[in-house]
Amino acid sequence: MLILTCPYCGTAADETELHPGGEAHVVRAGPEADEDTFEAYLFQRANPRGVHFERWRHSHGCGKWFHAARDTLTMQVHGTYPAQVTEPPQDILDAIEEARAR
Amino acid sequence: MSKRLSTGGRLIDRDTSLRFTFNGTHLRGHQGDTLASALMANGRTLMGRSFKYHRPRGVVTSGAEEPNALFGLGKGDRFEPNQRATTAELFDGATTETQNHWPSLETDVGAVNASLSRFLPAGFYYKTFLWPRSFWKHVYEPFIRRSAGLGKAPDKDARDPDDYEHFHIHTDVLIVGGGVAGLAAAKSASATGAEVLLVEQTSHWGGRAPVDGAEIDGMPADAWIEKTVAELEAMENVRLRTRVMGSGIYDHGYALAYERIADHAPEGGRPRHRLWRIRARRIVTATGAIERPIAFAGNDLPGIMLASAVRDYVVNHAVAPGDRTVVVCNNDDAYRTALVLDDAGLKVAAVVDARPQGGGTLARTVKDRGIRVLQGKAIAKAKGTKTGVTAVGICEFTGTGDVTETIACDCVAMSGGWSPVVHLWSHAGGKLTWDETEAQFRPDPDRAPRNEDGEAMVHAVGAANGHFGTAEGLADAWDAGARAGGGTASGAAPAAAARDEAAMMPVWLMPANAKIGLRRKAWLDFQNDVKVSDVALAAQEGFTSVEHTKRYTTLGMATDQGKLSNINGLAILAQALDQEIPAVGTTTFRPPYTPISLAAIAGEARGDLFQPVRRTPMHQWHEDNGAVFEPVGHWRRPYCFRRDGERTEEAVRREIDRTRHGLGMLDASTLGKIIVKGPDAGRFVDMLYTNMMSSLKVGACRYGLMCSENGFLMDDGVVARLSDDTFLCHTTTGGAERIHAHMEEWLQTEWWDWQVWTANVTEQWAQVAVVGPHARKVLEKLGGIDVSKEALPFMRWTEGTLAGLPARIFRISFSGELSFEVGVPANRGRALWDALLEAGEEFGITPYGTEALHVMRAEKGFIMIGDETDGTVIPQDLGLHWAISKKKEDYIGKRAQARSHMADPDRWQLVGLETTDGSVLDDGAYAIADGTNANGQRNTQGRVTSTYHSPTLGRGIAMGLVLHGTDRMGEEIDFTAEGGATRRARIVSPVFYDPEGERQNV
Secondary structure (H helix, E strand, O other): OOEEEOOOOOOEEEHHHOEEEEEOOOOOOOOOOOHHHHHHHHHOOOOOOOEEEEEEEOOOOOOOEEEEEEEOOOOOEEEEEEOOOOOOOHHHHHHHHHHHHO | OOEEOOOOOOOOEEEEEEEEEEOOEEEEEEEOOEHHHHHHHOOOOOOEEOOOOOOEEOOOOOOOOOOOOEEEEOOHHHOEEEEEOOOOEOOOOEEEEOOOOOEOOOOEHHHHHHHOHHHOOOOHHHHHOOOOHHHHHHHHHHHHHHHOOOOOOOOOOOOOOOOEEEEEEEEEEEEEOOEHHHHHHHHHHHHOOOOEEEEOOOOOOEOOOOOOOOEEOOEEHHHHHHHHHHHHHOOOOEEEEOOEEEEEEOHHHEEEEEEEOOOOOOOOOOOOEEEEEEEEEEEEEOOOEEEOOOOOEOOOOOOEEEHHHHHHHHHHHOEEOOOEEEEEEOOOOOHHHHHHHHHOOOEEEEEEEOOOOOOOHHHHHHHHOOOOEEEOEEEEEEEEEOOEEEEEEEEEOOOOOOOOEEEEOOEEEEEOOEEEOOHHHHHOOOOEEEEOOOOEEEEOHHHOOEOOOOOEOEEEOHHHHOOOOHHHHHHHHHHHHHHHOOOOOOOOOOOEOOOOOOOOOOOOOOOOOOOHHHHOOEEEEOOOOEEHHHHHHHHHOOOOOHHHHHHHHOOOOOOOOOOOOHHHHHHHHHHHHOOOHHHHOOOOOOOOOOOOOHHHHHOOOOHHHOOOOEOOOOHHHHHHOOEEEEEEOOEEEEEEEOOOOOOHHHHHHHHHHHHHHOOEEEEOOOOEEEEEEOOOHHHHHHHHEOOOOOOOOOOEEEEEEEEOOOOOEEEEEEEEEEEOOEEEEEEOHHHHHHHHHHHHHHHHHOOOOOOOEEEEOHHHEEEEEEEOOOHHHHHHHHOOOOOOOOOOOOOEEEEEEEOOEEEEEEOOOOOOOOEEEEEEEHHHHHHHHHHHHHHOHHHOOEEOOHHHHHHHHHHOOOOOOOOOOOOOOOHHHHOOHHHOOOOOOOOOOOOHHHOOOOOOOOOEEEEEEEEOOOOOOOOOOEEEEEEEOOOOOEEEEEEEEEEEEEOOOOEEEEEEEEEOHHHOOOOEEEEEOHHHOEEEEEEEOOOOOOOOOOOOOO
């Protein structure tokens, strides 16, 4: 039962308030995409043993989608950040590096 | 024979006398007794029959780990099976009965299984009952179900009269276990200023320390506990709760605890159980340890108990389990039992110590009192009757079990060492390490469960952390408590004498080389009747993984989840495999720690509170006028309105007939309504819908299809353009929340630079469909809005004041009739409904329900999401090409619909189906094709998606998906029907009624 802090409203939200959305930063493949690209976009998802960038919606709260960097093994959360980015922000990457170095 | 002692008993109140019944016999006990102690005080040692062999069984333990003494408690509506006598507190008027025997506990026919035990080894059911196959269902399974098993389920008509509740709490530190370690941890944690919640599963504080004679800070344990509890109670940042069991630990400091509020005091107007849902920053598990039984032949006889339990009953309840006890052990701690028995004036016939060199200080004290101590010896076998053990045969520990001496006794106190209670630590992923010295798995502090901040979430302390000395356990708890509180320990830990015990010696089977006849009688799992020979057999047959051995033998799979048996079982497995114990590993620990009631899990969510129900503003009228309701999502919609004496199908027929030939009205308020607004709204609805929406004129309506990104049709509805930058999107009743979330997901995560806002206004509007040849007349009679053919043509909308109510009127039709959907603010819904009823009286206005709606839409060949679609159907399958834009570059699902499987001409296509005899096809029936598939099933070439009797046409009509369906008009094919029959139907157009659409365009 995770706790993730919504980067919009600041609430440390219980998992029951949240709706999971799978892997983050998946780039949409449109009508021009070839079969392989489209298959990868539609079906193929990362399932790492370690840090996973993932999408969550604060569905029973402010309603906003956000991203979390969560370690699937240790459950450590390296940070949450708004969904309106195409890649993890530097401060999140730094936090992951720092945790690895320890 | 067991009995009550004349003095002592730290937990009982001798001034009280409580009456209770045991299998109908009236007995008495004291306040503070458990059911187990009260029964033993009354000389009752036979407490049940075992699961498989129906062997007589008595109580083994004094706590939550009890495998044998399981009773049915209570009567009638309050009856509860499989309750542990060791944790059930006695109360006046308690009713208890034993389980798994027939006709009586003393004379049990099923005990014949015991004499057949050689023929009922591990995996017996799998091996024997395979053949003949039909016998399984009719002979073997009913037999097994009757003879094996524990308590009976409560009567099917019983209704639990008690209340249950959930309790939510946040705290800095949760401490599970109120023994001296838990109390010490609470003191040091609370000293840091942290909020502390300390829970204890029993009704009293202090755990085993007082029974074991500990001294803390120079005072007897009882006094130190009383003082410490008083100090903690005085602190504002500490909550103390007894009768609350830490049940499970989950990610990020979430924990469940199970409070038994009124089990010991029923009918007091309080909830019976309460489930605590706890969020803690840090958790301390001070859950103690569980003593291990020793596997020797006949170790399951009544009167053979854990050594710690024997002294618990003497010290806590002043109950002597027997008059003459043999203590059998591999460690020093068990000698405490000999001392306690001797103090109470009870005979200790011998202490049988497997260690050749014997014990340390405690052992010397016992010897000094003149008690006989045998070193390097073992019990070869225990002998007895159904009421209990009568003697033990002694042998060399290292031998095969040749008896050299027989010692008479009526109680055996056994101790194979201790296992830390690591369950909670393990629930959230904490790892274990094997401790050679104590032969135990204990928490590995380097591999603790982690919190979201990456720090250790759980600290195990005291005996739960493998510290069995009072001083060591207190120091460990004192330090960890402060760390859990976010500080460092201030001041010294409570002081106690350091542990002074000689090393234990692992004993997994007694004697070490016991012959097979003895192994077959040496129990590991009492509750599931698993013996040493069963585990060895499983290993021999290739079940070498501990998880496989568990499932093959059922070791540790009973309601006690192997609290006594697991370590012994996996040690036996390791021996059989010639491996080290840590290489074999443990099975997985999963919550709950002990069984918790389903009612506590449900909490308040029962009956009317089971789930929220959504009602339209007109709901009360429906209720008052014979509505038969059906659930649609959380909504309750009228299926039809039955008039006096009408059957449901008659009501549906009347509603359709009156609507088609006169005037009908439908409460359509549940229809989803979502506003999409902003400069980029047109661009956005073009992505959402398969057809072009941005070209819609203000004042116009258009039917649209919505697909998921994998191309499948997910929702449909009419879109109305309210203004240049505003669209009102209607969704299906069940789809409003889902579709709104779908819109938000795309807006927030893909097209976040588009200026679009959405709002789900479903509940802000009440909507009524006014349908039928007289529809226009009734609206004109209400007056205020021009609804003429010229002013409001088909697929247009208008707004104004209708009968004095602010209203929007959409001229759309889901029935094929002249139809207006009138929307008013929700709080005016009932006013509109009443006004329509009154004005429509002269036209015979007839409210209709969802079934009439469904039949009428099917007569017109309109699809229904969830009938014609099931998540695998694309719009092209349904012949909806006209609603798919070829001009648009992109929409959600467009690329997926171009994938090869989606474009396959062999995809089943939507057609109408008319039975040749006018009957109604079965719902979901398959169209049969020639031949069979690889599994010998008939091949299929289609299936029915909607099927009804059409009162308008006087025959059965259906829609279905059929292979090459649109090219096969007029062909007749067979469909499956109930009872193996078939039904023939002709492939026709799905539009059965008014194909030109003349009725709606008037």
